[in-house]
Amino acid sequence: MTAIATINDVFQLVKAELEEAEAAYSQYLQTNVSLIPKISEHIILSGGKRLRPVLLILTMRMLGGQPGAGTTMAAVIEFIHTATLLHDDVVDDADMRRGLAAANTIWGNEASVLVGDFLFSTSFDLAVDQGNLKILKALSSATRKLAEGEILELMKTADINTTRQDYLDIIEGKTAILMAIAAEIGALLAGVEDERQQQMKAFGLHLGMAFQMIDDVLDYTSREESLGKAIGIDLEEGKLTLPLIHTLDKASPEEREKLREIILADYVSQEDFAYVYRLINKHEGIDFTLREARRHIDAAKQIIAAYPDSPYREALNFLADYIRQRDR
Amino acid sequence: MTAIATINDVFQLVKAELEEAEAAYSQYLQTNVSLIPKISEHIILSGGKRLRPVLLILTMRMLGGQPGAGTTMAAVIEFIHTATLLHDDVVDDADMRRGLAAANTIWGNEASVLVGDFLFSTSFDLAVDQGNLKILKALSSATRKLAEGEILELMKTADINTTRQDYLDIIEGKTAILMAIAAEIGALLAGVEDERQQQMKAFGLHLGMAFQMIDDVLDYTSREESLGKAIGIDLEEGKLTLPLIHTLDKASPEEREKLREIILADYVSQEDFAYVYRLINKHEGIDFTLREARRHIDAAKQIIAAYPDSPYREALNFLADYIRQRDR
Numbered sequence: 161m162t163a164i165a166t167i168n169d170v171f172q173l174v175k176a177e178l179e180e181a182e183a184a185y186s187q188y189l190q191t192n193v194s195l196i197p198k199i200s201e202h203i204i205l206s207g208g209k210r211l212r213p214v215l216l217i218l219t220m221r222m223l224g225g226q227p228g229a230g231t232t233m234a235a236v237i238e239f240i241h242t243a244t245l246l247h248d249d250v251v252d253d254a255d256m257r258r259g260l261a262a263a264n265t266i267w268g269n270e271a272s273v274l275v276g277d278f279l280f281s282t283s284f285d286l287a288v289d290q291g292n293l294k295i296l297k298a299l300s301s302a303t304r305k306l307a308e309g310e311i312l313e314l315m316k317t318a319d320i321n322t323t324r325q326d327y328l329d330i331i332e333g334k335t336a337i338l339m340a341i342a343a344e345i346g347a348l349l350a351g352v353e354d355e356r357q358q359q360m361k362a363f364g365l366h367l368g369m370a371f372q373m374i375d376d377v378l379d380y381t382s383r384e385e386s387l388g389k390a391i392g393i394d395l396e397e398g399k400l401t402l403p404l405i406h407t408l409d410k411a412s413p414e415e416r417e418k419l420r421e422i423i424l425a426d427y428v429s430q431e432d433f434a435y436v437y438r439l440i441n442k443h444e445g446i447d448f449t450l451r452e453a454r455r456h457i458d459a460a461k462q463i464i465a466a467y468p469d470s471p472y473r474e475a476l477n478f479l480a481d482y483i484r485q486r487d488r
Numbered sequence: 489m490t491a492i493a494t495i496n497d498v499f500q501l502v503k504a505e506l507e508e509a510e511a512a513y514s515q516y517l518q519t520n521v522s523l524i525p526k527i528s529e530h531i532i533l534s535g536g537k538r539l540r541p542v543l544l545i546l547t548m549r550m551l552g553g554q555p556g557a558g559t560t561m562a563a564v565i566e567f568i569h570t571a572t573l574l575h576d577d578v579v580d581d582a583d584m585r586r587g588l589a590a591a592n593t594i595w596g597n598e599a600s601v602l603v604g605d606f607l608f609s610t611s612f613d614l615a616v617d618q619g620n621l622k623i624l625k626a627l628s629s630a631t632r633k634l635a636e637g638e639i640l641e642l643m644k645t646a647d648i649n650t651t652r653q654d655y656l657d658i659i660e661g662k663t664a665i666l667m668a669i670a671a672e673i674g675a676l677l678a679g680v681e682d683e684r685q686q687q688m689k690a691f692g693l694h695l696g697m698a699f700q701m702i703d704d705v706l707d708y709t710s711r712e713e714s715l716g717k718a719i720g721i722d723l724e725e726g727k728l729t730l731p732l733i734h735t736l737d738k739a740s741p742e743e744r745e746k747l748r749e750i751i752l753a754d755y756v757s758q759e760d761f762a763y764v765y766r767l768i769n770k771h772e773g774i775d776f777t778l779r780e781a782r783r784h785i786d787a788a789k790q791i792i793a794a795y796p797d798s799p800y801r802e803a804l805n806f807l808a809d810y811i812r813q814r815d816r
Contacts, residue, residue, distance in 0.1 A: 193639050193640045269597070270642055273578055273601055277635040278635035278636065280608060281608075284624075284627075284628040288621065293616065293621070296616045296624065299612075300616045307605040307606035308606065311521050311524055314598050
């Protein structure tokens with residue numbers, strides 16, 4: 161049995177398949193319109209973690225799927241992920257409600273919208289060529305939920321009455337659903353029956369929920385260098401995530417009123433951020449969120465514990481712990 | 489034989505099916521996320537011509553398809569069209585659409601991008617439920633070409649070296665391809681063989697090419713009230729369309745230099761526009777474009793002339809002439 165001791169071992173296990181997928185990314189972006197590969201490759205080749213392709217391939221292999229059978233769908237999932245990143249950038253840049261004038265040139269937004277559309281359509285086009293209606297249904301209903309989640313997040317911007325359920329709906333749509341179908345499509349490619357397909361979907365969904373919760377914790381706790389963005393960007397953009405929602409629930413009326421003012425303000429000062437961060441610590445918003453993330457990781461691990469031991473199962477197990485341990 | 493004497497007669501012929509499609513639009517937009525129907529219905533119910541659904545239904549009926557069989561796909565095509573309008577308005581930074589405030593000016597670019605994405609995904613989700621891989625392939629390859637066309641247009645913005653071939657590629661993608669698959673899907677729903685499917689696709693493509701050429705002529709010749717937008721908006725946005733491309737080809741070096749300056753300038757004055765318009769008339773850019781549009785209309789009519797006479801064929805024929813006669 162291969163021992164999986166580091167995240168590198170996980171990637172090593174499916175190295176050949178990931179390399180095949182990397183080659184496929186460029187191949188599928190061939191077009192006469194030169195701006196398309198330029199922008200797509202800039203973002204696709206700029207060091208994404210390839211978490212979704214890895215999840216798809218590991219799941220497929222654990223369930224007996226053949227090497228190489230997941231290459232196209234791995235590219236499809238990564239393209240959809242990339243398309244949402246391109247559109248998210250437009251959405252976040254164009255946030256006029258927060259008084260942050262779009263820093264990007266108009267050219268940047270236009271190209272991001274359209275190249276995102278191209279990646280979405282290309283994903284469906286590649287998936288259609290697989291000729292599997294079950295895979296297509298998984299994909300189309302997932303992207304629909306993805307858009308719903310993003311729109312719900314937009315609607316709840318700077319809304320201090322955002323509930324935990326709103327938050328769960330938002331992160332399920334914007335993050336977890338795509339990891340859910342990565343694992344589900346892995347199962348479909350391996351040709352397993354409905355029950356195991358649903359289990360894999362649930363496995364991916366739990367990983368995705370935990371992944372986003374950890375991300376939302378890191379937004380408060382991490383530094384610019386390690387996360388690649390400024391501290392507290394969610395607060396600045398009026399995104400209420402679980403650490404803050406939990407804190408709003410526990411806060412005194414005075415604290416809540418102060419939080420309300422900061423959330424509604426166009427500009428969040430370093431002082432304001434420090435105040436919010438102190439309150440979150442006081443009411444244990446970070447710990448609460450980490451506990452919730454751990455519950456999802458445990459649920460995910462429990463699902464695959466019922467499967468026969470294999471390097472792929474071991475790698476998926478490691479991946480689950482790896483996601484949880486991002487909480488530093 | 490029903491006599492088709494006005495555009496109303498065309499709509500009357502498929503009234504029941506269009507009403508069924510209208511009901512489907514609202515039904516398919518049901519979601520818990522209230523912003524989605526609000527924005528979608530703002531644009532979908534604001535008086536679009538329903539040209540694509542009409543084309544799909546007429547084609548399907550001409551080829552023997554059953555009433556009602558095209559409802560879902562008519563909604564799919566209209567949703568894709570609507571999604572591109574939402575994204576186009578973000579790209580063009582448009583203030584007006586169909587004589588109403590553009591969605592992005594009311595709800596912001598963010599909402600337009602994401603609701604456009606929702607409509608795209610919903611379209612695919614509905615199409616997948618039809619369970620027909622040929623229809624899905626037509627749809628996915630068309631939306632891919634659509635995005636390519638839009639990106640090519642973006643790349644050629646304010647580029648005075650834009651060729652006729654560039655222009656043809658752009659309008660095929662951004663306009664004609666969706667009309668082509670409306671007719672093609674009509675044929676697929678009627679269950680005809682490949683040859684007639686390709687003929688219907690070509691029929692729709694010709695209509696779409698002519699439609700966009702006429703649109704580009706109207707951008708120079710029409711008034712704000714009748715077109716719902718300001719005169720010469722293409723020039724203002726740096727979009728080189730056939731009347732201007734033809735004129736650039738025919739212009740003297742001095743004229744070309746003056747045109748180049750105007751096209752590259754950030755702001756187009758009334759005087760500049762008048763100069764460009766005079767040059768276009770001098771070099772017969774409008775007449776040339778109208779002749780090209782007529783060629784496409786004739787080609788479209790020739791395709792259906794080979795089919796047995798029916799009210800549906802008559803209506804499609806009328807529709808072709810109607811598109812051409814927008815040149816006023």
